[in-house]
Amino acid sequence: MDKTLIPFAMQDVPRYTSYPTAVQFQPDFSGRTADDWLVALDPEATLSVYVHIPFCQQLCWYCGCNTSVPNSYDRAARYVDYLVRDIRRSAALFGGKKGRVTHLHFGGGTPTYLDDMHIAEIVDAIDKGFGLASGGEMALESDPRTLTRERAKVLAGIGFNRISFGVQDFAAPVQMKINRIQTYGLVAASTEFLREAGFTSINFDLMYGLPAQTVESVARTAQQAAGLKPERISVFGYAHVPWFKKHQKMINDAELPGITQRYNQARTIEAELAASGYAAIGLDHFALPEDALSAAARTHTLRRNFQGYTTDVSDALLSFGASAIGEFPQGFVQSARDTLDWSQKIDRNESPVTRGLATTPEDRMRAEVIERLMCDLTVDPGAIAQKHGFAADTFADIGQKLEDAAAAGIARIDQGRISVPPEHRLFLRTVAAVFDKHFVSAPNRHAKAV
Numbered sequence: 507m508d509k510t511l512i513p514f515a516m517q518d519v520p521r522y523t524s525y526p527t528a529v530q531f532q533p534d535f536s537g538r539t540a541d542d543w544l545v546a547l548d549p550e551a552t553l554s555v556y557v558h559i560p561f562c563q564q565l566c567w568y569c570g571c572n573t574s575v576p577n578s579y580d581r582a583a584r585y586v587d588y589l590v591r592d593i594r595r596s597a598a599l600f601g602g603k604k605g606r607v608t609h610l611h612f613g614g615g616t617p618t619y620l621d622d623m624h625i626a627e628i629v630d631a632i633d634k635g636f637g638l639a640s641g642g643e644m645a646l647e648s649d650p651r652t653l654t655r656e657r658a659k660v661l662a663g664i665g666f667n668r669i670s671f672g673v674q675d676f677a678a679p680v681q682m683k684i685n686r687i688q689t690y691g692l693v694a695a696s697t698e699f700l701r702e703a704g705f706t707s708i709n710f711d712l713m714y715g716l717p718a719q720t721v722e723s724v725a726r727t728a729q730q731a732a733g734l735k736p737e738r739i740s741v742f743g744y745a746h747v748p749w750f751k752k753h754q755k756m757i758n759d760a761e762l763p764g765i766t767q768r769y770n771q772a773r774t775i776e777a778e779l780a781a782s783g784y785a786a787i788g789l790d791h792f793a794l795p796e797d798a799l800s801a802a803a804r805t806h807t808l809r810r811n812f813q814g815y816t817t818d819v820s821d822a823l824l825s826f827g828a829s830a831i832g833e834f835p836q837g838f839v840q841s842a843r844d845t846l847d848w849s850q851k852i853d854r855n856e857s858p859v860t861r862g863l864a865t866t867p868e869d870r871m872r873a874e875v876i877e878r879l880m881c882d883l884t885v886d887p888g889a890i891a892q893k894h895g896f897a898a899d900t901f902a903d904i905g906q907k908l909e910d911a912a913a914a915g916i917a918r919i920d921q922g923r924i925s926v927p928p929e930h931r932l933f934l935r936t937v938a939a940v941f942d943k944h945f946v947s948a949p950n951r952h953a954k955a956v
């Protein structure tokens with residue numbers, strides 16, 4: 507890595523899966539407001555639904571998700587009961603048309619920690635309450651260690667057509683350091699089961715920056731992953747925050763790759779995936795050219811939301827489960843992180859939302875500027891400002907703010923248009939932060955750029 511890039515790579519910057527980011531959500535936000543926004547939804551609105559399942563069979567030491575390992579399955583069964591109650595309560599408030607749920611996403615944790623009967627029960631509650639659109643996307647995050655041929659068929663029978671796996675790295679020394687042993691053979695077999703069952707889209711998550719990872723190990727993993735031909739591959743840098751995620755203390759700081767190694771690993775994965783025919787999408791996604799994500803990137807219709815890059819253009823995102831984030835035209839809502847707080851609110855027949863943010867017209871304008879940059883690697887901020895009723899010179903000072911980034915080559919400024927060269931896509935968040943009015947550069951507030 508060129509030395510001039512190091513300060514940018516070290517910078518803590520948001521992931522911009524939303525703007526304003528979740529750090530800005532207000533802690534005194536009323537659940538009643540969340541209910542009011544649901545009631546006020548346009549009856550014709552198309553909906554996306556996110557369901558959070560905060561359970562796993564075993565903790566991976568690198569995990570940054572809101573999850574836990576329950577002592578017994580009873581805890582998960584009770585959680586499903588509360589989830590279904592909250593879905594029914596929300597559906598009773600929703601006055602819109604049924605059958606407008608075009609995207610359903612189960613995330614976690616490991617949604618397949620739940621048994622099939624409970625997964626089917628949740629899907630049924632969403633279908634009865636809001637109505638799943640025919641031909642819509644039904645996706646779930648899974649763990650190949652929980653999948654069998656039979657299970658893949660049952661999940662397809664429930665209606666799931668997309669799945670995402672955490673693969674991270676196939677190298678055994680890396681897997682041992684992160685407490686996640688899953689062989690290449692296991693992932694290959696799971697992929698085959700899913701294909702046989704009729705899943706039309708498979709995503710693998712890969713990581714760099716893990717202990718024992720080398721440029722050689724990530725190159726080999728990227729080649730092996732690409733050889734299984736998942737439609738999409740997402741690549742994330744490990745964020746080491748043991749003061750926030752206690753189990754990460756199991757990872758020895760001294761064994762973590764440094765910033766230059768992280769950068770080299772990320773660029774190596776990118777090169778291997780490109781050589782295997784994958785198109786680079788936005789910051790950190792890759793897709794086969796015939797995949798909908800690649801098509802959306804080509805036509806500049808790609809979107810970015812809490813699940814990363816997507817083709818989802820729904821009018822609202824309804825969310826269910828502890829810590830789940832939803833989005834309405836008026837702003838963002840987030841349910842209580844703690845499952846006890848969350849369930850107590852549902853017991854009182856209240857919204858479990860405890861944090862949120864009503865967005866302003868300026869927030870929405872800046873959100874579009876940041877989203878287009880994160881998706882297209884280029885944006886005309888003045889044109890977007892005007893579209894939202896703001897002055898064309900709203901971002902007149904941007905050249906000055908981007909002076910250092912432009913000198914380092916990670917940003918280009920041409921007649922008001924800001925672009926990030928494709929070879930510097932890893933620095934997209936750094937450039938996007940210039941448009942973030944709330945951004946405060948502080949250590950450990952966000953993940954490192956690289």
Ligand code: SF4
Binds near residue numbers: 570
């Ligand atoms: S399976 Fe996923 S959510 Fe569960 S601990 Fe591992 S990384 Fe975290």
